[in-house]
Amino acid sequence: MFSKKLRQRSCIACRGLDNRTDLIRTVLVGNEIKVDLNHRMPGRGAWLHSKCFLVAVERKAFNRSFNYEGQIKVKELEDYLKNLSN
Numbered sequence: 001m002f003s004k005k006l007r008q009r010s011c012i013a014c015r016g017l018d019n020r021t022d023l024i025r026t027v028l029v030g031n032e033i034k035v036d037l038n039h040r041m042p043g044r045g046a047w048l049h050s051k052c053f054l055v056a057v058e059r060k061a062f063n064r065s066f067n068y069e070g071q072i073k074v075k076e077l078e079d080y081l082k083n084l085s086n
């Protein structure tokens with residue numbers, strides 16, 4: 001039986017469903033967002049489109065997604081995205 005369950009995730013910022021290959025998986029380690037390029041890091045992941053990064057930050061989508069109330073550092077993700085667009 002062919003499974004229609006595609007490996008899709010919804011973006012934490014825009015809530016849009018997309019293929020995992022079109023989203024970036026991030027995990028929270030301590031209070032820092034880490035980019036999980038190989039989708040292998042343990043723990044809860046938050047997925048987002050690269051273009052949705054600023055929206056995610058503005059809406060505190062990482063806090064919501066990880067159920068974390070403190071300040072979350074997004075520098076690693078920010079730098080990763082900067083490199084992508086260069």
Ligand SMILES: [Zn+2]
Nearest residue numbers: 011014049052
């Ligand atoms: Zn999005």
